[in-house]
Amino acid sequence: MASPITHPSSSKEDEESEDPFAQAETQIHEALDGPIELLSGRKDKLLADINALRKDYNAKKLTCSESLQELKSSREELLNITSLMRENQAQGEMMKAIKNLEARISALEEAAPPFPEINFTCDTGELTDLIPTLGEIRLASDPEPTSHAPDQSESNIPIDKKPPKSFGVIGRKPGEIDNPNCICVDNDNDKIYITDMGKSLIHVFSIQGEYLREFAKGKMSAPHGIVSHNGFVYVTDFEVNTIFKFKHEEYEFVKKTNSRTPDERLNRPHGIAADRSELYIAEPFKHRVSVYGTDLTYKGTLLSGAIKKSFSIRVMNRHLFVLQVRTNTIKVLDLQSGDVKKSLVIDEDGIPLFNAHSFVFDSNENVYISNHGCNYLKKIPKHGGFVQMLQLGKWGVSDIRGVAVDKEDRLFVLFGKGPFSVAVL
Structure with a gap:
């Protein structure tokens, strides 16, 4: 019997089906x-x-x-x-x-007894008898003596009680000035402006001294320096460290400075001057002059560290004049070149200014400087020469606060104490 024929598997599937590992992988x-x-x-x-x-x-x-x-x-x-x-x-x-x-000083001054009147007379005949040659001594250049009959009207003139013209009343009532700081004359509109720190506002007078109005009440704290320029009034406030700008028409408030950086921040600004499109601000406690545009934009500083205690400042003929209290000098800066041209020594004549407070130039460039402590003005001519002293205490006023001139070279002197506040010379 024949055995069955078997065929070997040749397909890969058959091999994988028999491979358990391949099945696991699948x-x-x-x-x-x-x-x-x-x-x-x-x-x-x-x-x-x-x-x-x-x-x-x-x-x-x-x-x-x-x-x-x-x-x-x-x-x-x-x-x-x-x-x-x-x-x-x-x-x-x-x-x-x-x-x-x-207030205490005022009370003490009022309580102080008045000075006694002293009348001194001297018989010149007695001196001639004692020194008979005295009348013969004279310089060769002196003219021959001439007889002069004494004018009785001159010999009996009393001490002045009032200046040629004065206006303004010291006080707290409406229209009165409480604690004035500075004065300026607007020669375009014939107005006089006075800053009043006691009432924190600005007084306006006519050029004839008639009281017109006040403005800026409630806007400022301690107004000090003031200048009128191109239809606007600019005022420094040394308590809030700000410059305020007002229109001439109805004196409307326009704007004030807004410090953005430490360099722009004013430090007790006092004096202010204007020229063209710039404002110059004296900062006595930072020993510098800050420069702002008339739109109150900050432009930089001048004379930083080169001046000491400068409260008053003026601009004339593109030159900046800065009064230094401690050294009694006026530093002159050329605004075009930026160079310090010179320093004017204001007491080299031997007549000291113990507290030079403010100054002003007239049209002939003569300078008037107020002495706050001794209540007199010193006039220094432009080209030197005779120095004139203007004694002001004889009117019963004291505490000079500021000086200004008008276009006719009349001098306006501001006082902090007395029967009136402004004398016109």
Whole structure:
């Protein structure tokens, strides 16, 4: 009997079907390919979500950084304002103390007994008998003596009670001046302006001395320097460290300075002068002159550290004149070249100015300087020569605060105490 014929398997599938490892691999692929594909999709989505979150985070981080920078700037600004408020508060306390001292001084002055009248007479005949040659002594250049009959009207003239002209009343009532600081003349509109720190406003007079009005009440704290220029009035306030600008028409408030940087920040500004499109501000406690445009934009500083205690300032012929209290000199700066040309020594004539307070030039460039402590004015001619002293205490006034001139070279002198506030010479 023939045996059955068997055919060997030649297909690869048959071999794999008999290989348990291959079957396991097939099962693993079938089991995991689907989840792997699903996880890959989820991975791509998660990565996309993370990228979106990263972008959103970076945007928020940038916004937070900018907000933080703004908060830091605001913090610095608040610190500066706080420091300024403390300084202003201290200045206010000092001003109160000064006012109290002035009140006590006034009370003491009023309580002081009057000076006795002293009449001194001398018989020149007795001197001639004692020194018979005295009348013969004279210089060769002197003219021959001539007889002169004494004028009885001159010999009996009493001490002046009033200047040639005066106006203004010291007091607290409406229309009266409480605590004046500075005076200026507007030669275009024939007006006179006086800053009043006691009432914190500006008084306006006509050029004839008629009281017209007041303005800026409630706007300022301690107005000091004042200048009229091109239809506007500019006033410094040394308590709030600001310059105020007003229109001539109805004296409407226009704007004030707004310090943005430490360099722009004024420190107790006092004197102010104007020329063309610039304002020059004396800062006696920073020992410099700040320059602003007439639109109150900051432009820079001059003479920083080169001047000491300068309260009064003038501009003439493109030259800046700065009065220095401590050294009794006027420093002259050429505004075109920026060079200091010279320093005028105002007491080299041997007549001291113990407290030179303010000064002004007339049309002939003669300079008048007030001496706050001794109540006299010194007139120094432009080209030198005789120095004229103008004694003002004989009118019963004292405490010279400022001087100004009009287009006719009349001199206006402002006083802090007395029966009137302004004398016209």
